[in-house]
Amino acid sequence: MTVDCLICRKAGDEENRIHYLPHGLYLYESKYFRVRHSDETKIAGYLIIESKRHFLDLSEATEEEAAEFGVELARVVRAVRRVTHPKRVYTFSLAEAVPHFHVHVIPRDENLPARYVGRGILSYPLQPSLNESTRDEVSQALRRVFKALS
Ligand SMILES: [Zn+2]
Numbered sequence: 001m002t003v004d005c006l007i008c009r010k011a012g013d014e015e016n017r018i019h020y021l022p023h024g025l026y027l028y029e030s031k032y033f034r035v036r037h038s039d040e041t042k043i044a045g046y047l048i049i050e051s052k053r054h055f056l057d058l059s060e061a062t063e064e065e066a067a068e069f070g071v072e073l074a075r076v077v078r079a080v081r082r083v084t085h086p087k088r089v090y091t092f093s094l095a096e097a098v099p100h101f102h103v104h105v106i107p108r109d110e111n112l113p114a115r116y117v118g119r120g121i122l123s124y125p126l127q128p129s130l131n132e133s134t135r136d137e138v139s140q141a142l143r144r145v146f147k148a149l150s
Contacts, residue, residue, distance in 0.1 A: 007050050007100040027139055028079075028146035032065045033072050034148075037139050040126040043106060044138045045084035049076055051101040057093065058101065074102065079145040080107050083138060090121055 004121040010025065011034065032053065038046040049072065051065065058066055077089045086107030093103045106121060116124045130138075 005054055005100050006098045007102060008054050011050070011052070027142050028076075028150075030068060030072050032068050035072075035076055037102070037130075037135055037142070039129055041124055042128055042130045042133055043124070044130055044140070045080050045086070047076055047080060047105040047142070049073065049103040049105060055101050056099050057094055061101070063109075073105075075146070075149050076105050077100045079142055080105055081148060082145050083141045084109065 026034045026036050027047070029052075032126060033048050033049050034050055035047055038048050049069075051061070051069075052064070058069065073091065077091065080086065080089055084107040086109045088108040090106040091103055093101065094102065108117065108121070114120075114140055129135075137149075144147065
C-alpha cells in the first residue's frame, strides 16, 4: 500500500471495506481485485476494477494477477450487461489521474448522445454524479449478480 495513492487510501479506510456490505464502497472482490461503482458521471453501472496491490499497469502484475484479471474482467462485464442491458460495454485503463492500476467499465446505452459514443466517452462530463438512490439501487442489483456469478 502506498499512502499517497488515492486508491490505496480508500481501500485502507475501514468503512470502505467489503466487510461492510451492503453499504460499503465495494460491490465485489476477488483475490487480487476489487470492484466499486464510479462516483464520477451520472452513468448507472459505471464500474471501476482496481488491483488490490499497488502497481501501475499489467506489465507489473504477477502471472497469477494477470490471469485472474481476465476472468474478473469478463465477470464484471457480464454483471454490467445483466443489470443495465447496454448496447456496448466500454473497458479501458489510463492511470493518468491516479497511477494505480484500475479499469473503467462503462455501459453505453442507446440514449447516449452521439458525441459521447466511442472515443467520445472520454469527454463525458464527470459532474453531476449519479443521484444516490439510483446508485444504491443499481449497486444492490450488481451485488446480487456478483453473488450469483461467483
Ligand atoms: Zn495505490
